[in-house]
Every structure is written in C-alpha cells, then in structure tokens.
Amino acid sequence: MPRRWLLCRRGYxxxxxxxxxxxxxxxxxxxxxxxxxxVPGARLLLxxxxxxxxxxxxxxxxxxxxxGVDASRLQFASGANHRDFLDAYRDVDxxxxxxxxxxxxxxxxxxxxxxxxxxxPGDRPTTRHSASHLHNAGLASLVASDxxxxxxxxxxxxxxxxxxxxxxxGLRAQLRASPLMDTRSFARHFMDILRHISA
Numbered sequence: 001m002p003r004r005w006l007l008c009r010r011g012y013x014x015x016x017x018x019x020x021x022x023x024x025x026x027x028x029x030x031x032x033x034x035x036x037x038x039v040p041g042a043r044l045l046l047x048x049x050x051x052x053x054x055x056x057x058x059x060x061x062x063x064x065x066x067x068g069v070d071a072s073r074l075q076f077a078s079g080a081n082h083r084d085f086l087d088a089y090r091d092v093d094x095x096x097x098x099x100x101x102x103x104x105x106x107x108x109x110x111x112x113x114x115x116x117x118x119x120x121p122g123d124r125p126t127t128r129h130s131a132s133h134l135h136n137a138g139l140a141s142l143v144a145s146d147x148x149x150x151x152x153x154x155x156x157x158x159x160x161x162x163x164x165x166x167x168x169x170g171l172r173a174q175l176r177a178s179p180l181m182d183t184r185s186f187a188r189h190f191m192d193i194l195r196h197i198s199a
Contacts (some may be wrong), residue, residue: 010161033067052078
C-alpha cells in the first residue's frame with residue numbers, strides 16, 4: 001500500500017519553489033496562481049534566503065491576492081543554511097519551476113530529496129536547465145509543452161496521491177541510476193570533446 005500518509009501531512013497539498021526570488025516573474029506568478037486556484041486548499045511554500053526580508057514576502061502576497069489567491073495560502077522560509085534548505089523539502093509535495101531562467105542545481109536537489117519538479121521550458125538555453133535534467137533522469141512526463149500542460153501536470157500529480165507517493169518513493173534511486181550521476185561517463189565524454197577540439 002502506497003504510504004499516502006507521508007504526503008499532505010497538514011491536510012493539504014503543498015507546492016514549493018526553492019529557486020532564488022530574483023528568478024520569479026509575472027509569468028511564474030500567473031502559473032502558480034492558476035495551480036493554487038485549480039487545487040482546492042493547496043498551499044505554496046517559497047524557500048530561499050531572500051524570504052527573511054518581510055518586504056519581499058509582503059510584495060509576493062500582494063501579487064497573489066491580485067490574482068485571486070488568498071494570502072494565507074502562501075508560506076515562506078528563509079533556508080538559513082543548506083541543511084535547513086534541504087530539510088524544507090519534507091514539507092513539499094510537488095515543486096514548481098521558474099521561467100525563463102529555470103532551476104538547475106535546485107531541480108536536482110528537489111529530485112534527490114524525493115520531490116518531483118514541474119517545468120515549462122522555452123526556446124533558449126536558460127529556460128531548459130530543468131528540462132534537460134528531468135529528461136536525463138527519466139522524468140520527461142514532468143516537462144510541460146505549454147502553460148496549459150504545465151497546469152495539467154501539476155493538477156494531475158496533486159489529484160492522485162497514491163501515484164504521487166509511488167513516484168516520490170523512487171525518485172532518489174532513479175536519479176542516482178541516471179546519466180546525471182554517472183560522473184565517469186561525463187568525464188570520459190568531456191575529455192573526448194577536448195581532444196577533438198585540440199586535434
């Protein structure tokens with residue numbers, strides 16, 4: 001039996017974004033608001049050092065209220081040190097990526113902590129970091145084709161907690177077995193490229 005009790009420990013689905021607040025723009029706020037409005041009772045946990053600033057938190061609350069989302073559905077944590085930052089993933093069911101400068105290390109950290117990341121890549125390299133990592137980790141189903149698909153993926157994950165639990169339980173092992181963690185192959189291929197360039 002999937003361990004559903006590990007999810008929604010507070011009685012609701014918690015989405016999260018641990019990327020730098022400087023990466024958050026109107027498009028991301030629109031998508032996150034749509035997700036919260038589509039998933040009744042869901043919360044959004046934003047974690048990064050910048051959220052120690054009350055003014056930043058207040059500004060974001062205002063942005064969400066303007067989009068029809070009650071401010072009480074937002075939660076903030078500063079992630080004072082890296083261990084606290086990673087520990088905060090215990091309170092997140094599903095992570096939402098940023099755009100147009102997507103997560104890189106943040107996406108990998110979320111997955112290794114057992115949290116799936118929904119991303120919407122664009123047409124430039126800076127928008128495709130997460131998509132590349134998720135594809136290489138065998139998680140292409142989390143890569144949206146457009147904004148509507150991004151909402152659909154997040155909603156589907158939140159609606160089927162049994163399937164979400166099974167997915168989360170296997171994420172760490174799946175990432176470790178993927179090309180992302182195959183340092184020997186990466187080093188070998190990188191050296192081959194350098195030899196080719198210098199030839």
